[in-house]
Amino acid sequence: MTHYVIRNVAPYGEERCDLLLRDGLIAEIGKPFSLDGEQAVEIDASTLLALPGLVDLHTHLREPGREDAETIRSGTRAAALGGFTSVFAMANTTPVQDTAGVVEQVARIGQEAGWVDVHPVGAVSVGLEGKQLAELGAMAQSAAQVRVFSDDGKCVDDPVLMRRALEYVKAFDGVVAQHAQEPRLTQESQMNEGVVSAEIGLAGWPAVAEESIIARDVLLAEHVGSRVHVLHVSTAGSVEIVRWAKSRGIAVTAEVTPHHLSLTDEEARSYNPIFKVNPPLRTQADVDAVRAGLADGTIDVVGTDHAPHPVEDKECEWAAAAFGMTGLETALPIVHSTMVLSGLMSWRDVARVMSQVPAHIARIDSGPYAQGRPLAVGEPANVVLYDPHGTVTVDAKTQATMSANSPFDGHVLPGRVVATFLRGRATVLDGVPQDRQVSGTTAVAGGVS
Amino acid sequence: MKHLLSTRDxxxxxxxxILDTTARMAATQEREMKKLPTLRGRTVVNLFFEDSTRTRISFETAAKRLSADVINFSAKGSSVSKGESLKDTALTLKAMGADAVVVRHHASGAANFLxxxxxVDVPVINAGDGTHQHPTQALLDAFTIRRHLADPLNPACGGPLPPFDSGLGTDLAGRRIAIVGDVLxxxxxxxxxxxxxxxxxxxTLVAPPTLVPVGxxxxxxxxxxxxxRTLRTWxxxxxxxxxxQRERMSASGGGFFPSPAEYSRQYGLDxxxxxxxxxxAIVLHPGPMNRGLEISAQAADSDRSVIVEQVGNGVAVRMAVLYLLLASDQVAGSSSTLS
Structure with a gap:
């Protein structure tokens, strides 16, 4: 295995030093050291900073079922380019990831692709239909070792089903990740309900549809003594409810997406469905609130909600378009611009919300395949090198994801991912994905049987 | 202005x-020979994804009175899921050489999309998109209001209609207009x-709170x-x-109001x-009316009612808009006022 010595890098954007990646581990960290005859690839990182490999709890890889939008291979390759070393593949595939068989298949294809660790999320309910608990235990005990369960894309709106799910996953220290959307309050809803929706005549999606579910779920979690994870918090009210719940000692964690940190419902005025997403883009006051919540720890993690769609599902009138945006390749620069350049967070905080805490929520932060570990000697060499001055203009069409529905197309981002290492192996170098030299079996994208 | 998508523009x-041009167009419609040669050889496509016989006929009449060729493209029920996408329809119209597209669609923003x-790369006239805009309706309403209210001493009730050029060159400064009903x-x-x-x-918008948009x-x-109270004090x-629409009563959550009778009692013009x-004061309605629900027969048929006149003015407004978007370059000065 190639060893890498990363010269003059700034771990967490702090004091510069050298890093040696050897045999899948961070072997040395310190003052400039000589290699004493060891064979290693040297990387001049004097303009770069190092972060632990990023962990995304919220990725839609679309395979099986929608390989026209993304495959596990293409999506995880995009993830590596975004600095990720682990992604959680949401369950709303076709077939749904609601059985041990499907989650094992996704995990296996992900492993064969080799770009990042792929952890399938298990569906909470059979077929995401919100009626019957899926076989959560079987998925937990499968080779995929599922710990995160979600009907994401749909809300577990039945309070009894939610209660049962919260209780049931305690048996294997799982967590239910809720897509908080009261369905009756959001029938036909197209965008945030407010000044802009009133004016442009798109059916409104009230903040209360999200907040009421979060309020209910934190109370349920308190009642049954379970932990609950709230996906893509998008409103100021949601932040307040999560803050209140944490102050009560409720085991709630929460996520925000890069697009909810950066974009508002003003974008809908263009009627360009690239900006159509679930939950919808909200107001500037909401953006300010989720940023403040992320900075003060009320919101625990950034998740991309990477949601690729083929062109024809976005090149149409707003109401007919699909919900969702891609995000894996822009997540870190967006967090950089919204949270670091704004002075709200340090790079160490970024490592916390994009690596350490997501790994801990999903219980993948121990063992030989641990993620979200600190940059320290003896830890798995999951490392991302980032150039915080490497401005880049997003071109959605040339991204690694198969889909082009990036809301940041044409935006100038403040930095770029230069290299990603997964347990000491470079998946990205100089911003270029490094295809693995495979022997024997190769991963077959779209190989659904 | 290249298109007419929203009155906000x-x-x-x-x-x-536009209102003054409408007056000129309306005057020509008093003649025995109503047809003008202005758009001879031009093709106007009426692209209707929603049933609306009256709006389609109004646009068709307007285009024909200007000597344009008219193609009616009814795509009701067409959607991405079952049929041709709006994009492909647009490209088809472009390939056929349309000079203007009049579009009615159930999705807000559909005209903006085109x-x-x-x-299509030709002028697009929004003939109603979802719950967003219907600009020619507002223009014909404004024209009708201006015509009648230019001289406040001229009572609406009875008597001859004011001339079309009543109020020419003026706006509606200070006029009070109540818009009543399903604003949402x-x-x-x-x-x-x-x-x-x-x-x-x-x-002033007058409606039950359930039919007023948040925002x-x-x-x-x-x-x-x-x-x-609005009528009495304002x-x-x-x-x-x-x-x-009667289906608003049976919508999700028990409907937007309890019953037609209650709506009529609280918000009907009886x-x-x-x-x-x-x-x-005059009474307007964009049609089609639900007599007995939002408007009583007495109100609809009263001397104050300008509802039938609105229909005629609709043709004149649409002639004016087609003229200004398609032929203004033939008229010195006009292009600058609508560009």
């Missing part, structure tokens, strides 16, 4: 130009609020939940009744409320 000068560069789902209301404000009128507070108008110069209007 119109400046005061542009709006007055107007983006690279699709109404593109007519959105179009009128923006246009009437641009023209300097004061607008209305930034609109250039007042909101009232009490129709009778004394509007014109009352515009909106169509209330004989008693009609009697509260000042002498010169």
């Amino acid at each position: 119109l400046s005061l000068e542009q709006a007055v130009t 107007a983006q560069p690279g699709l 789902h109404s593109r007519v209301a959105r179009s009128n609020v923006a246009l009437l404000a641009t023209l300097g009128a004061q607008v 209305v507070e930034t609109w250039p108008c007042e909101v009232s939940y009490d129709f009778t 004394q509007p110069d014109a009352v515009m009744m909106l169509r209330v 004989a008693q409320r009609l009697g509260l209007l000042p002498d010169h």
Whole structure:
């Protein structure tokens, strides 16, 4: 295995030093050291900073079922380019990831692709239909070792089903990740309900549809003594409810997406469905609130909600378009611009919300395949090198994801991912994905049987 | 201006130009020979994804009176899921050589979609998109209001109609207009609020709170939940009744109002409320009316009612818009006022 010595890098954007990646581990960290005859690839990182490999709890890889939008291979390759070393593949595939068989298949294809660790999320309910608990235990005990369960894309709106799910996953220290959307309050809803929706005549999606579910779920979690994870918090009210719940000692964690940190419902005025997403883009006051919540720890993690769609599902009138945006390749620069350049967070905080805490929520932060570990000697060499001055203009069409529905197309981002290492192996170098030299079996994208 | 997508895009000068051009067009329609040669050889496509016989006929009549060829493209029921996408329809129309596209669609923003560069690349006229805009309806309403209210001493009731050029060159400064009914789902209301404000009128929306959109507070108008009080104390110069669709009653959550009878009692324009209007006030309705629901027969058929006249003015407004978008380059000066 190639060893890498990363010269003059700034771990967490702090004091510069050298890093040696050897045999899948961070072997040395310190003052400039000589290699004493060891064979290693040297990387001049004097303009770069190092972060632990990023962990995304919220990725839609679309395979099986929608390989026209993304495959596990293409999506995880995009993830590596975004600095990720682990992604959680949401369950709303076709077939749904609601059985041990499907989650094992996704995990296996992900492993064969080799770009990042792929952890399938298990569906909470059979077929995401919100009626019957899926076989959560079987998925937990499968080779995929599922710990995160979600009907994401749909809300577990039945309070009894939610209660049962919260209780049931305690048996294997799982967590239910809720897509908080009261369905009756959001029938036909197209965008945030407010000044802009009133004016442009798109059916409104009230903040209360999200907040009421979060309020209910934190109370349920308190009642049954379970932990609950709230996906893509998008409103100021949601932040307040999560803050209140944490102050009560409720085991709630929460996520925000890069697009909810950066974009508002003003974008809908263009009627360009690239900006159509679930939950919808909200107001500037909401953006300010989720940023403040992320900075003060009320919101625990950034998740991309990477949601690729083929062109024809976005090149149409707003109401007919699909919900969702891609995000894996822009997540870190967006967090950089919204949270670091704004002075709200340090790079160490970024490592916390994009690596350490997501790994801990999903219980993948121990063992030989641990993620979200600190940059320290003896830890798995999951490392991302980032150039915080490497401005880049997003071109959605040339991204690694198969889909082009990036809301940041044409935006100038403040930095770029230069290299990603997964347990000491470079998946990205100089911003270029490094295809693995495979022997024997190769991963077959779209190989659904 | 290349397209007519929303009344919000119109400046005061542009709006007055359209109204004045409408007056000129309307005058030509008094003649025995109604047809003008202006758009001879041009093709106007009426692209209708929603049933609307009256709007389609109005646009068709307007285009034909200007000697344009008219193609009616009815794509009802067409959607991405079952049929041709709006994009492909647009590209088809472009390939067929349409010179203007009049579009009615159930999705808000559909006209904006067609107007983006690279699709039809000819003037797009929004004939109603979802719950967003219906600009020619607002323009014909404004034209009708201006014609009648230019001289406030001229009572609406009885007597001959004011001449078409009544109010020529003027706006609606100071006029009070109440818009009553289902504002939430109404593109007519959105179009009128923006246009009437641009023209300097004061607008009050009257509706049950369930039919007023969240976010209305930034609109250039007042909101009232009490129709009778608004009539009595505010004394509007014109009352515009909106169509209330009966299915609003059976919508999710038990409907937007309890029953047609209750709606009618609270927000219908009945004989008693009609009697509260000042002498010169007029009554408008975009049609089709639900007699007995939002408007009583007495109100619809009263001397104050300009509802039938609105239909005729609709043809003149659409002639004016087609003329200004397609032929203004033939008329010195006009291109600058609508560009």
